[in-house]
Amino acid sequence: MVLRWYTLVVDCHDVRKQAAWWAEALGWRTIHETDDECVNIPGWVDEDTLKDLPWERIGPGMVFVPVPEGKAVKNRLHLDLAPHTSQDREAEIARLETLGARRVDVGQPAGPGWTVLADPEGNEFCVLSSRDS
Template sequence: MFKIQHITVDCRDPYRLAEFWSIVTGWPVSDQDRPGDPEVAVEPPDATLPELLFVGVPEPKAVKNRLHLDLVPLTRTRDEEVDRLRAAGATLVDDRRGGRGRGWVVLADPEGNEFCVEASVAERS
């Protein structure tokens, strides 16, 4: 049995990407990390959840992610979250929204890492 300690993302600018994902999740960037650090963590409020760890690498992202996060909004609708995340710097990759709260939206973070926003908990009810 294991605890997942980190979900690690290779990136060009760890602090910048951590700031974006801090906005996405509402979790803070570690107070131990600073701009220019080679690794930067975004810390969940619950220690049983994995941290998001952004690690600097020299090469840019080249292909589609083999692993991505699917996010379910807790307090806003899917559409409200998509608008909020696009305003924070996410880009639209694919819109798979369907009727009655079905489907999802594929977004990319500022370095091109894809993630999905699904219907909210309330929209699923």
């Protein structure tokens, strides 16, 4: 038996804005949207593709839910994003910053192979060096 990573849940103040931001950042789409919950899935996913994949091989989505409290400390869990080797990594970071991400210092060493950013509500994530797989 195997469990499937189904979703990553993001606590936030404005679920619609956060879902829209992450959809734009990742090229995903929002498939469910209310004031109490928004759900994003990869942009390439469609019903026909899902029918042909084994259940345990379907990748996770992102769910955004409201919470009253603000973010207070560094995340204990974060996303690592990587551009393809055919992409300009610095241009991708600049694109994310244009969308509202900001560079943050979480105590990372000088000159790492990644850049730490935060989404508009302060959730940290990293942009790694370019990868081909």
